[in-house]
Amino acid sequence: MAVSVESLAVSGVDELCRRLADAGFSTSEVEVQMAGVFPRLVVISDLPSAEAALLTETLTGLGGIALEQTQVSAVKRRRLALVASSSMLQALARFEPLDPHLAAELIRQLDTGPPMPVQLAGRHCILSLDRPRIMGVLNVTPDSFYEGSRQVALDDALRQGVRLAAEGADLIDVGGESTRPGAATVNLAEELERVVPVIERLAREVDCPLSVDTNKSQVAAAAVAAGADFVNDISGLQFDPGMAAAVAQSGAGLFLMHTRGRPLSMQQDTGYRDLLGEIIDYLKAAVTQAVTAGISEQRLAIDPGIGFGKSTEGNLEILQRLKELHCLGRPLLLGTSRKSFIGRALGLEDPADRLSGTLATVSLGVAAGAQIFRVHDVKPAREAALMAWAICHQQMP
DSSP states (O other), X not given: OOOEEEEEOOSSHHHHHHHHHHTTOOOHHHHHHXXXXXXXXXXXXXXXXXXXXXXXXXXXXXTOEEEEEEEOSSSOEEEEEEEEOHHHHHHHHXXXXXXXXXXXXHHHHHXXXXXXXXXXXXXXXXXEOSSOEEEEEEEOOSOOSSGGGBOOSHHHHHHHHXXXXXXXOSEEEEESSOOSTTOOOOOHHHHHHHHHHHHHHHHHHOSSOEXXXXXXXXXXXXXXXXXXXXXXXXXXXXXOTTHHHHHHHHTOEEEEEOOSSOTTTGGGOOOOSSHHHHHHHHHHHHHHHHHHTTOOGGGEEEEOOTTSSOOHHHHHHHHHTGGGGGGGOSOBEEOOTTOHHHHHHHXXXXXXXXXXXXXXXXXXXXXXXXXXXXXXXXXXXXHHHHHHHHHHHTSOO
C-alpha cells in the first residue's frame, strides 16, 4: 500500500482547525501551539508505524505538531496530520533518516500552491499576467532614496514617464511622497500638486496603464479621476480609514502592501516571531477589508513590502520563501529595486551601483511565481524577467 501525501491550503489557524476537524483530528493542541504562527497542513496516509513515529518525533523537535490516527487494514498503518510552518516542514523533508521517496513527495507538495491568477483588473484595463509584468517607478519627489529616479518638474516627469513606456513598462507607478526609511510625511495639498498634473498629462502620452503610489484616499481619488487605473497603497489600507471606500468608488485596481509602521519609524522594529506568517495574516486581513468595502478580488494584488519594517535578513527570508504568499491566491507584486538590503548583501553603499543585485532578485522572483515587478530600470529588468520566465516555462515569452 503506497503512502499518500496531501498538502492542504489553509489561510490561518481558524481554517486549519476546521480542516482538521473535518478530517477527524483533534484541534485542541493546535489552537494553543500555533497561535502567532502561519501554519501549513500536510496529511500523510498509510504510513508504517515506525515511519509515523519517526516523523512525529522529528517534527515535534522542530516545533511543529503531528496528530495521529490509526488505520486498520491487513497491517496496522498510521495517518498523520503534520501542522507546522513551511520552514519546519522543509527541515523535516531534509531529515536524512526519512524515506527518500516520502521526502521527495513532501517537498513537491510544499512547492505546490493554488493556481496563480491570470489577470488583474484596473479601472479601465485588464493587465494580463501570462508573462512577468514590469511596473516602472516615476517619483515626482525631491528626496527619493535613489537619485536617478527623482523628478520634480512636470516636463521632466513626463519625459521620464514616456521613456519608461518606451523601454517596455507594462504599468507606470507615479508617487509624490517618498516612502524610504526615515522619510517624513508630505502634506495632502503638496502631494496632490505633485502627482495629479503628471498623471493627467501622462495618461494622454502613453498607452500603458498608470498607478498612483499613495496612502491618502483623497490623492487616490483625484489620481484615478485624472487617469490612473490602479492605486498602490504601501499601508495595505491601514494609514487612511477612507482608502478602501475611495478605491471601491473609483473602480480602480489596488495593490496592497505589508508594512510595520510609517516610513519615519518603520525600521525601529524589524523583529518578528514568524515573519511570513505575520505578512500573510496582514495581507489576508487587507484583502478581506478591501472586498468588504466593495472592491472585487479580481482588482486586488499583494506585495510583501521588501524593505518596509524588515531587516536585511528578513528581506532575504521573504525572497527565499516567496512561494508561500501564493496561499492568498492574488497576483504578487515584488519591489526590490536598488534597495538597501542589496547594498548590505553586496557591500554597495550607493543605490546607483545596485542594478545587478536588483536583476538577481527579479529573476529569482520570477522563478518563485511573482508576476509584477516594481523597478527603476525597466529595460534591463524586463529582459531579466522574460529570460527567467523562458527558462522556468521552457518556452519563448
